[in-house]
Amino acid sequence: MDTVLETISLSKIFGGLKATDNVNFRLEQGARHALIGPNGAGKTTFINLLTGVLTPSDGKILLNGEDITSIKREQRVRRGLARTFQINQLFGKLNVVESLGLVISERRGHGRDWFRWAGTLPGIEDEIASLISDFGLEDVFDHPCSGLPYGKQRLLEIALAIACRPKVLLLDEPAAGVPEADRHEVLSRLSALPSDVSILLIEHDMDLVFNFAEKISVLVSGALFAEGTVDEIANDQRVKEVYLGGADHG
């Protein structure tokens, strides 16, 4: 399989703390790959390094073989790397239609157009409409993002990333905080994501990880601790000790 995203000796040091410690990681084409680890293991730091929110202290990041270590966030998005956030990051006063529309305009290279109405890009309403129905936002499409129920906000959070048409999608705890009643919907939308998008899932929820992922990497104290198939990780005694044993999900 082809590698779409790779890190080589990636490190991030905050003061004396190694938040990311010499990580060599590969994400394969079409992967459903989960990154797990105890609290404070550096999972979100790792995502922030990949997407350019943080600058690594050392090491390299390759996207489809191209070194993207020092390019800007928005240029990584244009090269096909999108993410969602652990805490919803939506455009509070914009409604769902405007939010999705602006991402699509940007992707199609029309984000700078100032002498045309936003709705006049050919075919944009169809693409917005299909995202709205893919993510079950039909009944809230005209509402400002800040007023949406939490479950819908979570879905829009993912829809915004998908509107970027990413090759690689980084999902940072997509089900975090979703009320039990809405969980099923979020999970089914996640499993319906296009199969050609390679996905790295960061998650605490082991049910979700075991259902969704084909491969699992375990991060402990910023370093890669173990990597393998779902069965291998589930039966790995060392992983159980450092992680699964501590977090009882019964």
Place this chain on the structure above:
Amino acid sequence: MQANHSTPTPLSADVRRVMRRPVRWTVIEIAFWVLAVLSWFFLPEQHLILTEIAGIAIFALSIDLILGYAGIVSLGQAALYGAGAYASGLFSIYVTGEPISGLLVGAVAGAVIAFATSFLLLRGGDLTRLMVTLGVAAVLFEIANQTAWLTGGADGLQGITIDPLFGHFEFDFYGHTGYAYSLAVLFVLFVLSRLIVSSPFGISLKAIRDNPLRASAVGIPVAARQVAIYTVAGAYAGIAGALFTQTQQFISLDVLSFQKSADGLMVLVIGGTGYLYGGIVGAVVYEMVQDGIANLTPQYWQFWVGILLVVFVLVGRDRPRELISRLTARAGQMRKSSSETVISKRQET
């Protein structure tokens, strides 16, 4: 657009309706501009103050573009206003008194200063921006003060003469030409900004205002967009300054003062940010209150304006916009209720 897809789904049609909503002029908006035009015919003795109101409104509109739409706070918009005022004044003295080209010179001056200083704004948060804009305006003020050979310094720039508009309409003592001219410029700039804020560019600004982190995570170049709108706002402020020069035919250092920046911000906050009419509504209220209170208690008008400002901010800056959108909603109640029935029917199925 209809030709692009043979069978538009009902959802696509709803999406299009939502996206095209800002295009349509509401009844309230049309009434507003009709009233503005009528004021020229029916309030001839008020043309001087109305000219002033139109100028302040353009100035406040320039602040709204950066604050209300891009979330950039500024205490130094006078730098851009003053640059436009002095540039157009000097242009009328040394090149030509033709007013339209003078406006363009003002716009370019404001835009150049804005562009050149925009890079200082990109670093840091709101407090940094407040201080940097304040500092830039203070520096320009002192430059204008020290280059008295060019600007007239503290005595003001004198000898400005403006040619008749289109070669025909003299700028008269009563402000008849000045008001028609100012109102026309305000309207043109308003229509342009109405398009800008609902364009893909404008919506990306609102995205940056609401969440710069997410904006960059969906591919928006945040810094470049902020530079762009700050430059546009600079042109707007420059035009407001040039209008002031042309209608007053005199400039003092006040155009670069902190008071000028603060007034513009105050006017905008009174009228409400982020719906474009705030600057105009605020300018009308501010001038009327100032005028009314000054007649009642000449010494204490600033006291009452201050009280008014505090009340407006406490009552809620979104209030004027909400009021107007509620009125608009009521005006279009029939149309809206019928289309909502269609939506709820579709959702039930």
